[in-house]
Amino acid sequence: MFVTGCSVVRCNANDRDDTARFTPTGCPATASAINPGGQVTINVTFSPTVCGDSRACLVVAVNDPRGAQVTSQLNGTGGGAAIARLTLEGGASALEFGPVNATPKPRKTRKQPSRTFTVENAGCEQLTVSVASILRTGPDVNNGKITNRDDRNLFPVVLVNADGTEIPVPASVAIAPARSATFRVRFNPVIPPVAPDSGGLSAQQVLPDEVTSVLTLNQSAGPSLTVNLAGSVSTPLRLIDPDNPRRSPLVTLARSGSQLIVEFSTFDSNQDVSRASYQFLDSAGRNVDQAFVIDLAQAISQRNLARGQSFRVTQRFTQGVDSLSINSVRVTVSDGEASETATSGPLRSN
Structure with missing residues (x-):
């Protein structure tokens, strides 16, 4: 008897096509004789790609006058842990x-x-x-x-x-x-x-x-x-209320002895605040003398803040601010991208 080839097919026409999951090896590539009492060994490897049961049929073509092929059903179960x-x-x-x-x-x-x-x-x-x-x-x-x-x-x-x-x-x-x-x-x-x-x-x-x-x-x-x-x-600075940024920006002006103390707070994500301008105003909102422009970059750098940490600035003035007409201050803060302005409430005494 001669084995003339083998293949994996669906067992029934309505079966799911699981044939690719079964791979036969050892099947003769050309007609191979099997002597009386002899055998040919064909191995089948199951490689599941889905979970659960798979089925196909191995068909071995022969020249046996009693039948042109030998069919063997193949069954495998795909399993394994979650991946x-x-x-x-x-x-x-x-x-x-x-x-x-x-x-x-x-x-x-x-x-x-x-x-x-x-x-x-x-x-x-x-x-x-x-x-x-x-x-x-x-x-x-x-x-x-x-x-x-x-x-x-x-x-x-x-x-x-x-x-x-x-x-x-x-x-x-x-x-x-x-x-x-x-x-x-x-x-x-x-x-x-x-x-x-x-x-x-x-x-x-x-x-x-x-x-x-x-x-x-x-x-x-x-x-x-x-x-x-x-x-x-985004990196433009924002003037803020130090305790609650939901509220309007807060600038305070207070007199302590011969000093005027101005406080404001800001948020700047890249922390490149460079300067602040302080324009003192009288009760009618008119400028009192010229604005003071203060460089802030070095002072902020020395505070060793975390990048993107909001911070408070306290500025004390001792000269040129003894005018009794000062009532409030307008602060303009600038960085490399933008500037913001806010005005304090009336001067208070500490």
Whole structure:
């Protein structure tokens, strides 16, 4: 008897096509004789690409007058642990946002720029994932100025349903085999109030022009997954209320003995504030003498602030300010991109 070839086919016409998952080896390439009592060994390798059962038939062509082929059914079961595959929007290596203007209060959700990432379960058991943390990275973390790295407020995350609606991320997200879960990350930069010091800061107290964080996902199938986040914040300075940036900018003017003391606060994401102009005014709003222009760059640099940390400026005047007509002061602060102006309330005495 001669073996003239072999192939893997569907056992029935209505079967799913599983033939590619079974690979025969040892099948003669040309007609091969089998002597009486002899045999030909054909090995079949099963390589599952789907979970669950697969079936096909091995057909061996022979010149046996009792039948032109020998058919053997092949069965295999694909299994294995869950396998997590992480994909960022656009195939990027990080989710990037901006540049975006920092605002005194959080933007409405629909106005916050967003990016997505997807976790696919390429295995055969249920996969569970959870958002473990979103932590600030960068120079001011490395040098110890930022000690509380929690960045969930800057980069809020939601789970996206199949219909596009969003829900808060549950404590754990279950992903069935061959299914995926999509998460949306938003960027919501809010102007921080003035912190009492330049060390021991929380991430919420520091908003630099280039801010980076890492989102960590715990998973049931292996090591944690990480998503790099990068936000760009616009750099023009803003005059602010030091305790609550939602309120109007606050400038104060006080007399202490022979001194006039002016205080204001500012946020500047790239911290390149260069100078301040102080124009004293009388009760009618008219200029009292010429404005004082003070260079601030060196003084701010010496304070060793974290980049993107809001700060207060206190300026004392002892000469040329003894006029009894001074009632308020108009402060104009400038950096490399813009300037802002605010006026104090009436002079008060300490």
